[in-house]
Amino acid sequence: MIKAIIFDFDGLIIDTESVWYESYKETLKSYQFDLPLAEFGECIGSDETVLNTYFRKNLGESCNVDEIENRAFDIYKTKMSSPEARIGVLDYLQEASEMGFKIGLASSSSKEWVTKYLKELGLLNYFEVIVTRDDVEKVKPAPDLYLKAINDLKIDSSEGIAFEDSLNGSIAAMTAGLKCVIVPNSVTELSAFENYSLRLKSMSEKSLSEVIELIEKS
Numbered sequence: 721m722i723k724a725i726i727f728d729f730d731g732l733i734i735d736t737e738s739v740w741y742e743s744y745k746e747t748l749k750s751y752q753f754d755l756p757l758a759e760f761g762e763c764i765g766s767d768e769t770v771l772n773t774y775f776r777k778n779l780g781e782s783c784n785v786d787e788i789e790n791r792a793f794d795i796y797k798t799k800m801s802s803p804e805a806r807i808g809v810l811d812y813l814q815e816a817s818e819m820g821f822k823i824g825l826a827s828s829s830s831k832e833w834v835t836k837y838l839k840e841l842g843l844l845n846y847f848e849v850i851v852t853r854d855d856v857e858k859v860k861p862a863p864d865l866y867l868k869a870i871n872d873l874k875i876d877s878s879e880g881i882a883f884e885d886s887l888n889g890s891i892a893a894m895t896a897g898l899k900c901v902i903v904p905n906s907v908t909e910l911s912a913f914e915n916y917s918l919r920l921k922s923m924s925e926k927s928l929s930e931v932i933e934l935i936e937k938s
Contacts, residue, residue, distance in 0.1 A: 722821070722879060722880070722899075722932050722935070722936060723821065723822060723879040723880070724821055724822035724875045724879060724880040724881075725812070725816045725821050725823050725880070725881055725883065725928070726823075726824040726825065726826055726866065726870075726873070726881070726882045726883070727823070727824070727825050727826075727882075727883050728765070728825075728826065728827060728882070728884045728886070729825055729827035730765075730827065730828075730829055731764065731885040731905050731907075731908060732809075732884060732885040732889075732903060732905075733805055733809050733825075733837075733841075733843070734803055734804070734805055734809075734841065735806055735906075736796075736800065736837075737885070737905060737907050737908065738905055738906050738907050739796055739799045739800055740792070740796055741755070741757065743795040743796040743799065744771075744792045746792075746795050747788055747795060748788070751779060751783075751788075753778065753779060757907060757910075759771075759774050760907065761886075761887070761908065761910075761911055762774070763888075764885075764886040764888060764907065764911075765828060765860045765861070765884070765885075765886030765887065765888030765889035766828055766861065766888045767828055767853065768789070772785045772789075775788060803837055803841065804841075806903075806923065807923065807924045808922050808925075809843070809923060810843070811923065811927070812883075812928045813843060816846075816928055817846060819928070819929065822848050822873045822875065823846055823847050823848055824847065824848060824849040824850070824851070824869040824872070824880075825850045825869070826851045826865040826866050826868075826869045826882070827850075827853070827865070828852075828853050828859035828860050828865065828888075828889075830852055830853055830854055831850065831852040831854045833852075834852055835850070848873065849869055849872040849873050851865050851866075851868045851869045852865075853865075860886075860888040860889050860891070860892035861891040861895070862892060863892050864892075865892060866892055866895075866896035866898060870896060870897075870898070877896055877897030877898055878897065880898045880899070881898065881899045881900070881901060881917070881931075881932070881935060882894075882899070882901070883900075883901050883903055883923075884901070884902060884903070885908050886904075886908050887911040887913060890902060890913055890916055894915060894916070899917040899935050900916045901916065901917060901918045901931060902916045902918070902919040902920070903919075903922060903923060904919075917935050918931060918934060918935060
């Protein structure tokens with residue numbers, strides 16, 4: 721029986737990932753370098769380690785990854801001056817609350833980053849538990865974030881559903897023993913997702929109660 725819903729943040733609640741990709745691509749034009757989506761996809765849902773390693777490999781060990789990130793962040797801030805939640809997110813949170821489910825969040829980003837946006841979107845108070853990279857040793861695709869969320873929500877892994885947009889995130893959720901619903905965005909839709917419980921184009925495709933019914937029957 722499902723008792724809790726655990727959401728990813730970046731790319732799922734708010735599509736920061738597509739904007740980050742555009743920001744990096746614009747930044748790298750000045751380096752006469754193009755960032756393939758497949759390479760950017762390797763770091764989605766995780767941290768910057770893979771991406772920074774890729775930059776050093778292709779631009780030289782002496783390349784200033786901090787400078788690249790800072791330039792990209794300046795572009796990102798302009799593009800994200802008026803953030804909006806993805807379609808269906810608020811409906812799912814409201815429905816989960818009305819149905820009495822515990823609601824958690826597990827993100828590879830920092831707590832400061834996550835809570836800033838949740839406050840701006842008016843969504844912070846929906847979450848009983850928020851677990852970020854500040855709380856664990858390893859981020860996604862390691863299961864640590866989800867394992868802590870499961871523990872903090874006081875549920876068994878079989879009683880939770882994770883909502884994810886990235887391959888790294890889905891691996892983390894399923895490794896932790898959760899059912900996983902994939903809701904990809906424009907930069908993750910071609911990722912090689914496997915073994916998930918359900919895939920949606922957006923949360924507006926099915927209500928939360930319909931999703932839970934399908935998963936509990938499977």
